[in-house]
Amino acid sequence: MRIIISNSSEDPIYEQIIKQIKNQIINGELTEQESLPSIRKLAGELGISVITTKRAYEELEREGFIDTVGGKGSFVASQNKEFLREKKMKVVEEKLTEAVSEARMLDIGVKDLKEMLNILYGEEE
Amino acid sequence: MLKLSIKDIRIYWFTYVVNFLFWTIMAPAAIQNPDIYMMLPIGFGLLIIIIPLGNDIRDGRDILYASLPIKRRSIIAARYLSSFFLAAAASIWLIILGLAIERFLPGLSGKISDSLSFESILILAFIITLIICIYLPFVLKFGFGAVISGGIAITALAIAGFWLGSSCLISLNKGVPGIETGGNGSLLDSLSGIGIFRNLSKIMEYYGRGISIFIIILVMIIAIIISISISIKIFRGKEL
Amino acid sequence: MENILEINSLRKEYDNFTLNDVSFKLPYGYIMGLIGPNGAGKTTIIKLIMNLIRKKSGDIKVFGTDNIENEIDIKSRIGFVYDIPPFYDHLTLNQNKAITAQFYREWDQDLFLRYVNDFDLDIKAKFKTLSRGMKMKFQLAMALSHNAELILLDEPTSGLDPVFRRELLDLFSGIIQDEKKSILFSTHITSDLERIADFVTFIKEGQIVFTDEKDSVLESWGVVKGGKELLEKEEASMFKGIKKHEYGFEALVSDVSQARKSFSTSVTIEKPTLEDIMFFMTSKNGGEDA
Numbered sequence: 001m002r003i004i005i006s007n008s009s010e011d012p013i014y015e016q017i018i019k020q021i022k023n024q025i026i027n028g029e030l031t032e033q034e035s036l037p038s039i040r041k042l043a044g045e046l047g048i049s050v051i052t053t054k055r056a057y058e059e060l061e062r063e064g065f066i067d068t069v070g071g072k073g074s075f076v077a078s079q080n081k082e083f084l085r086e087k088k089m090k091v092v093e094e095k096l097t098e099a100v101s102e103a104r105m106l107d108i109g110v111k112d113l114k115e116m117l118n119i120l121y122g123e124e125e
Numbered sequence: 126m127l128k129l130s131i132k133d134i135r136i137y138w139f140t141y142v143v144n145f146l147f148w149t150i151m152a153p154a155a156i157q158n159p160d161i162y163m164m165l166p167i168g169f170g171l172l173i174i175i176i177p178l179g180n181d182i183r184d185g186r187d188i189l190y191a192s193l194p195i196k197r198r199s200i201i202a203a204r205y206l207s208s209f210f211l212a213a214a215a216s217i218w219l220i221i222l223g224l225a226i227e228r229f230l231p232g233l234s235g236k237i238s239d240s241l242s243f244e245s246i247l248i249l250a251f252i253i254t255l256i257i258c259i260y261l262p263f264v265l266k267f268g269f270g271a272v273i274s275g276g277i278a279i280t281a282l283a284i285a286g287f288w289l290g291s292s293c294l295i296s297l298n299k300g301v302p303g304i305e306t307g308g309n310g311s312l313l314d315s316l317s318g319i320g321i322f323r324n325l326s327k328i329m330e331y332y333g334r335g336i337s338i339f340i341i342i343l344v345m346i347i348a349i350i351i352s353i354s355i356s357i358k359i360f361r362g363k364e365l
Numbered sequence: 366m367e368n369i370l371e372i373n374s375l376r377k378e379y380d381n382f383t384l385n386d387v388s389f390k391l392p393y394g395y396i397m398g399l400i401g402p403n404g405a406g407k408t409t410i411i412k413l414i415m416n417l418i419r420k421k422s423g424d425i426k427v428f429g430t431d432n433i434e435n436e437i438d439i440k441s442r443i444g445f446v447y448d449i450p451p452f453y454d455h456l457t458l459n460q461n462k463a464i465t466a467q468f469y470r471e472w473d474q475d476l477f478l479r480y481v482n483d484f485d486l487d488i489k490a491k492f493k494t495l496s497r498g499m500k501m502k503f504q505l506a507m508a509l510s511h512n513a514e515l516i517l518l519d520e521p522t523s524g525l526d527p528v529f530r531r532e533l534l535d536l537f538s539g540i541i542q543d544e545k546k547s548i549l550f551s552t553h554i555t556s557d558l559e560r561i562a563d564f565v566t567f568i569k570e571g572q573i574v575f576t577d578e579k580d581s582v583l584e585s586w587g588v589v590k591g592g593k594e595l596l597e598k599e600e601a602s603m604f605k606g607i608k609k610h611e612y613g614f615e616a617l618v619s620d621v622s623q624a625r626k627s628f629s630t631s632v633t634i635e636k637p638t639l640e641d642i643m644f645f646m647t648s649k650n651g652g653e654d655a
Contacts, residue, residue, distance in 0.1 A: 010636075012584060040394075044538040049563045050395060051578050132464050136453060189451035192415050193468045194441035365417040 001030060001037070005046055013048055017056035025065050025076055026087050036066060036074040129195065129203030130210065133177040140176050141211070144169070145218060152222050153230075159223075159240040160321045163249060164284060166219050170212035170253050171260070171280045177207060178264060179272040188365045198357045204261060205353055212253050220246070244329050245322035247341055254345045256283050258352035265359045288321070295324045303327040367429070369393045369515050369547040370414070375423035377409055382571060384409050387423070389566045389576040393514075394544035396537055398558035398579070399551040400639060401568040402647045407551035408448065410568070411519050415445060427515065441470055444508025446518040450500045454493035458503055461492055469511035477510035497524040505533075509540070516540065518550035522557050530554075534561050555639035565639065567646070574646060575619075579639075587621040588641050590614070591632035600627040606645030617645035 003020050005013055024030040037045070039053040046053075057074055060066045064083070068074045103113050134141070148169050155162050181187065190200050223237040260279050264271050298304065304324050329337035370391040377384040384406045391397045399407050412418045414425055416436055425432040427439045452461040458481075466472045481488055484502040495503065501521055508516055522530045537548050538561055552558065558565060558579065566576035575582065592613050595601060603624060604616035618624040621634055 012580070014580065040542050040544070043561075044535075044542060047535065047538065047560045049561060049579055050541070051563045052580055055580070128467050136456065136460075136464070184454070185449075186451065186453065188417060188447070189465070191417055192440065192445050192447075192451070193465065194437045194470075195468055196437060362419070364419065365412070 003042070003046065005048065014052045014056040014059070017042075017053065018059050021056070021060060022063075022065055022087075026084065026091070030076050032076055032078050034076045036076065038073055126199045126203050126206070129190070129199060130207040133203070133207035134211075137176050137180070141173060144173055144176070145215075148215075148219065149222060152219060153226055159237040162219075162223055162237055163240050163245060163322055166212070166216035166249060167252055167256065167280060167284060169215045169219060171256060171276050173211045173215050174208045174257065174260070175272060175276050177211075178204065178261075179269065182264065182272060183269045185365070187363075191365050197360050201265075201353065201356045201360050205257070205349070205356075208257050208261065209254075212257065213250075216249060216253065239320070240322040242322070242326050244326040244334075244338070247338060248322065248325060251341050251345055252283055252287055255348055256280055258348040262352055262356045262359060265356050265363070291321050291325055294328065295321070298328050298331070301328055301331045303330070367393055368426070369428060370549065371426040372410070372414075373424050373426075375410070375413060375425065376421045377413060377418065378421050382406070382409075384413075384571045387568070387571075387573055389573065391547050391549055391564060393547055394541050395563040396541060396548045396550075396561055397564040397566060398555075398562040398639075399549060399566050399568065400553065400555050400558065400643060401551075401574075402643065403553060405568045406571045407568060408519050409571075411445075411447075411517055411549075411551060414517060415440070415443070441511070442514045444511065444513030444516045446501065446504040446508050446516070446521050448519045448523075450492075450504050452492050452500075452503070455491060457489050457491055458486060458495075459488040461503075462488070462507065465507060466511070471512040473510050473512065477506060480506035480509060498526065498529060501525065502529075505536075514546050516546065516548045516550075518548070520552055521550055522552060522554055530557055537561060553643075555643055559639055567642065569647060582642070583636060583639075585621055586617060586619050586637050586642055587624060587634045588637045588645075589616050589618050589624055589628070589632050589634050591628065595628065595631060598627075603627070606648040608645075608648070615645075617642060 001021070001024065003017060005016055009016060011019070021030070021036075030036075036042075036057075039057055040050055043050040043053045057066065057068065061068055061074075065077055066074050067077045100113070103109075148165070152162070152165065155165055187200065191197060220237075220241065224241070227237050256279055260276060263275050263279065267275065295304065304327055305320050368390045372390070373388050375384060375387040382404070387406070387410065389397075399410065401407055409418070413420050414427065414432060416433055428435075428442065430439070432439055453464070456464075462477065466474075466477070484499075484506060486499060486503055486506065492500070492503070501524075505518075505521070508518075522533060525533070534557060537550075540546055541548060562579045564577065565579045565582055567574040589604060590613060593609060596604070596607065596609075596614060603618050603620070604614075605618065607614055607616040617637065618634075624632070624634055
């Protein structure tokens with residue numbers, strides 16, 4: 001697991017943690033049932049407040065990304081495939097929305113955009 | 126509490142040794158007059174007590190002890206214990222020294238054994254006890270400024286008081302068998318202090334040895350109890 | 366969460382300073398920073414907890430019991446580090462330790478030696494020969510070697526180099542790992558608390574300005590910057606410690622969402638540091654709106 005905290009970021013620290021753990025679960029870096037460090041250990045290692053890590057974990061649990069078992073610690077929740085795919089789709093959707101609004105601002109039409117997509121997909125294959 | 130008293134000795138042992146040596150060297154000078162020699166323990170005793178007390182108060186060490194799991198009254202009780210112990214050690218040392226000088230260097234000294242007796246040692250203990258009982262609460266109340274000046278003042282007063290009081294007592298009792306004063310036993314003569322301890326012993330014998338001893342010890346105990354109570358009260362309320 | 370320390374309506378009066386109605390709580394397993402300018406009352410609070418001075422009114426509970434009724438038991442479970450170290454100058458560290466350690470039931474000599482080693486202390490050295498930093502480290506080694514559950518530190522980092530300060534904070538994080546110990550330290554160097562404090566209590570002129578989770582404080586307070594014309598508005602009353610300059614003003618607000626609502630895009634709102642908060646709150650108009 002990798003967590004990098006930026007003090008100069010606009011995002012509060014707990015949100016940075018949430019985002020990073022979420023992403024790592026979504027793209028498979030953190031696997032199902034993998035155990036996560038305790039909130040205290042994480043806080044100690046990152047040199048931040050325990051309350052911050054606690055909050056991050058609580059949020060992650062609420063959103064279904066991790067499970068916390070009293071006495072045993074926290075684990076990556078069994079992600080059902082649909083759920084995971086949905087999350088990943090959401091990420092792509094967000095990025096596309098950005099691209100669309102940029103395109104609109106620059107007066108690029110849907111046809112041009114679709115062509116761009118084809119080229120990009122072609123490149124990757 | 127015992128540990129607390131012992132710490133006073135452990136911490137300053139070197140200073141005590143220096144003091145002991147100093148007084149040992151000074152002693153022969155005073156020994157010409159055995160009665161004056163008997164008063165030395167008062168001065169020496171007080172000086173020795175000032176060392177741990179004064180240093181601790183000046184440096185604010187009480188903050189350390191008050192932060193440890195120790196009751197404030199134990200801190201006070203320990204001070205009394207170490208004060209009495211130190212004063213006793215100082216006195217015993219001087220007495221043994223005096224006797225030794227008398228035995229091995231007879232030319233040097235007056236005869237201290239003339240003034241030495243159970244009664245005179247008791248009287249010495251009595252004076253020292255009173256001094257400690259007044260000095261400790263005094264210093265606790267008035268802080269470091271009072272340590273040296275207060276000590277000297279109280280001791281000087283005690284010695285003067287003792288001298289004067291005893292002289293009066295002796296001249297009032299000049300009829301008592303065994304009393305020897307220079308001259309005709311007027312107050313003025315008694316003030317010379319010659320044989321002051323011997324005379325006091327004789328007076329005690331006259332009025333009943335047992336009862337005199339009993340009264341003196343009783344007063345000592347009462348003084349100690351009152352003094353410790355006052356000191357504990359002062360220290361309990363002290364802001365550190 | 367059970368509280369290791371609970372202070373309620375504490376009051377202490379001096380001739381020219383009064384600690385007034387101070388209340389805050391520290392649960393087991395967390396770190397609280399007590400911040401405030403010099404003379405605000407931080408040391409007074411610590412002395413009151415240790416019963417070195419007497420309170421006028423209010424109560425202090427440590428480990429769930431009154432700090433005076435159970436004074437001896439409580440003190441055996443507290444480790445203290447004072448601004449001015451109370452040890453004997455002319456004695457060595459080892460001698461100082463010998464005098465102090467004998468009064469702690471649970472003194473752990475091996476642990477003590479480990480800290481001495483980690484902190485690079487020479488136990489044969491005379492106390493007065495130590496630098497301020499080393500004296501503090503020695504106090505810390507003493508405080509941590511008798512299984513103390515509450516560690517109280519009064520200005521432990523002032524006068525220390527930044528490297529050791531960081532190490533100290535890491536040490537603190539390590540101490541609270543088992544959730545059974547807590548640390549309270551007072552400081553006016555707030556950058557130390559920015560990262561590891563769980564709770565922050567800000568005291569100024571004897572009064573608590575706020576006591577809260579550090580994260581909440583940093584999220585709800587903010588530094589506002591804008592044009593001076595905004596100061597004419599009624600809503601400007603929410604600005605604390607206003608600093609005017611040639612081209613605009615800066616101020617602190619305690620409720621960022623309210624500021625956004627009232628001023629939206631006409632101001633820039635930035636995340637504050639604890640130092641910002643202390644700075645603005647202790648300047649001229651910082652006090653009245655507290």
